[in-house]
Amino acid sequence: xxxxxxxxxxxxxxxxxxxxxxxxxxxxxxxxxxxxxxxxxxxxxxxxxxxxxxxxxxxxxxxxxxxxxxxxxxxxxxxxxxxxxxxxxxxxxxxxxxxxxxxxxxxxxxxxxxxxxxxxxxxxxxxxxxxxxxxxxxxxxxxxxxxxxxxxxxxxx
Numbered sequence: 204x205x206x207x208x209x210x211x212x213x214x215x216x217x218x219x220x221x222x223x224x225x226x227x228x229x230x231x232x233x234x235x236x237x238x239x240x241x242x243x244x245x246x247x248x249x250x251x252x253x254x255x256x257x258x259x260x261x262x263x264x265x266x267x268x269x270x271x272x273x274x275x276x277x278x279x280x281x282x283x284x285x286x287x288x289x290x291x292x293x294x295x296x297x298x299x300x301x302x303x304x305x306x307x308x309x310x311x312x313x314x315x316x317x318x319x320x321x322x323x324x325x326x327x328x329x330x331x332x333x334x335x336x337x338x339x340x341x342x343x344x345x346x347x348x349x350x351x352x353x354x355x356x357x358x359x360x
Contacts, residue, residue: 211293211353214300214346215277217339221307222274225249248331254310273303290353297346304336304343311336 228244235241277296284292311333 210349211297211346212281214304214339214343215281215296217342218300218303218307219274219277221249221335221339222252222270225252226270248335250314251307251311251332251336254313277303290350294350294354297343297350301340301343301347304340308333308336308340 225245228241228249232238232241232245277300280292280296280299284290284296311330314332315330
């Protein structure tokens with residue numbers, strides 16, 4: 204079961220790491236605004252995070268709204284699942300990470316391909332942000348599949 208728990212953590216930890224990295228990069232730009240590496244990471248790699256999900260309480264939480272509204276609940280579910288040794292919070296976190304990775308993939312498509320164009324560009328699919336979104340989506344899908352497999356195995360036995 205320990206191996207399955209590790210696989211169940213792949214999706215939520217991937218989403219948390221991506222959101223935390225995007226937030227850290229944005230905060231680092233405030234300190235080093237002339238860094239070309241930080242601008243590249245912010246505009247090319249982590250750009251879909253800006254398009255993926257916009258919480259309504261952005262005025263109250265400020266720049267941390269996206270991170271706190273997505274990453275904090277995922278982290279809390281993972282911690283509760285590991286501390287209580289329960290599978291349901293881990294399964295819920297893996298399924299929510301799959302849902303958010305879908306938003307991230309769609310945000311990557313919106314960031315790389317303008318709405319005015321009707322065609323799908325191959326260059327938009329080879330952008331670093333799209334590759335990051337696909338990697339997170341695969342990890343979240345694997346995590347969710349392991350979670351569903353464990354529940355079906357328990358139901359059928």
